[in-house]
Amino acid sequence: MLYPLIFATLCGFYDSIGYLGRPDTLFPFPDKPTLDNYRKIIFFTTDPTMFRYLLNSITRTVWLTGTRVLVAFVAGYIFARIEFRGKGPIFWSLLIGRLIPGTVLIVPLYIQMARWPFAGGNNLWGVGGKGLLDTYAPLFLLGIVDIIAIFLVRQTILAGPLELEEAAKIDGAGVSRLIFSVVAPIQKPVLAYLAIINGIGVWNDWFTPFFFTSSQKYQVWASYIARIVQKADRAYAIQNFPLVLAMGIILTIPSVIIFFMFQRYIVEGLARVGIKG
């Protein structure tokens, strides 16, 4: 299972010429291992743009994870604890909408971004310019509301202790104090699970930046790798393959670390989704 990752780490120590002559053993240890690739990435000495990609990745991950969890938590609480007219139908229609696989929404979203009124040179009818394509907007605006997450939070809150909340209300807690200081700590497992799953997901997401932006300065780490791979399609040769592999490993490392640290939450959360789903 881990073999591909180990293999790639080893390959990252080759320089691009030596890579072509690597032995075809299972574990190709390079004759002249070089830290060049990893050094390039980690210390950004020869390529300051790499820092930009890393920064974009980090900001996007933090932002999207934070907003997603926040929205899921608040909306989940609302659907779980607060009664209002139309709650049932609204909830179920949201859920039904989620049956549609997300990837097929890409094309309409792309057009919407391109035809956004008053953005990027567009007029009222969204004609004329590039709209919100190739800006920070698609990177930071898309994907904040996730019905499955809201559903999950709702289920766990419903299964949780009502007495604590009632007690807090008697003590005069307002709504925001209630949810953030009382309910949130109880729901830490679910929130942690959501944060981790979404965090890793956004960090690895190459799709959105790849298709919705084209300028270098908007790329994230994952989409940068994707571009190199795509460009190679034309020439059918990636110039510095070990560098690409090394970048892939660097992309993977934070996810693996986070996973190791929090695997308990992930496994529990996954099981909970399955049993309740």
Add this chain to the structure above:
Amino acid sequence: MPDKKTFSPLKQRERKVAYAILTVILIYYFIFSAFPTFFGVVLAFLDWTNVTAFPKWNWLGNFYKYFKSSFYRSALFRQMYIGTLCAGTTMLIAFFVALLLNMRIRGRGVFRTIWYIPAVTAGVATTQIFVSIMDPNTGPITGLLRFFGHGPIQWQFSTFWMVVWILIFNLWGSLGPTAVLWLAGLQSIDQQLYEAAAIDGANWWRSLLHVTLPGIRPIAVYALVVGFSGSVTVYEPVMFISRGGPWGTTNVAMYQLVTDAFYDFNLGMAGTNAMILTIVALIFALLNYKIMKGND
């Protein structure tokens, strides 16, 4: 449901806050989820080949083209069969992996972790690792083949092998989470049922059939529905390893969609493609659900 008739003043304020927040969320959802869905459906009926040009209404023209041309038909077919192949094998193998992981061996937590790690990797990076591994010139697979006296296999020129590699890649990434899912199901089965079966003289195989399988029915429903409808959107290995395979023979509908939309700017057909894929995914989900529920 909890009794809501007490605490009246707070109820009013709560409701206002709820409405306010929900309105924002619903507006967002409408702009970025609901509207694109409708728009996507409309797209399927348009002839639109350039983002800057104006679309033309095309009635069922796109659909006609889709089903008439063997090009699109086969893309859809490939998506189906590759997707089902991946989903089916993943679920089957993952079940046995889960059985293994369920055994009380020391260090099974570590095993569980190892199986799950591929799922947190990024497809864009891991596909390249696979490309490197299967490199016919200097890849380790070739080395293994050489060890057994066999020459290198040129995978890129064989549809069969490309599908195999797509399957392997998919398995590598999906076995972990699927196995964890099965594991959760296995562990939810009451141990006493096993003991009762043992008393009745059931061996390993029979207890598997009569205790385990019925016990994991609920999880199985979820796993099958999610697994199969998720399989409809297999495209990463196609995009980054086979790139549509030897001369378009692993061109799955999803990949064609991306190509249509972002390289050829044939937005109408992409919309049609998307809509058909969605319908198929829904049908799959419904079928699976019916089958699993119907067995009761």
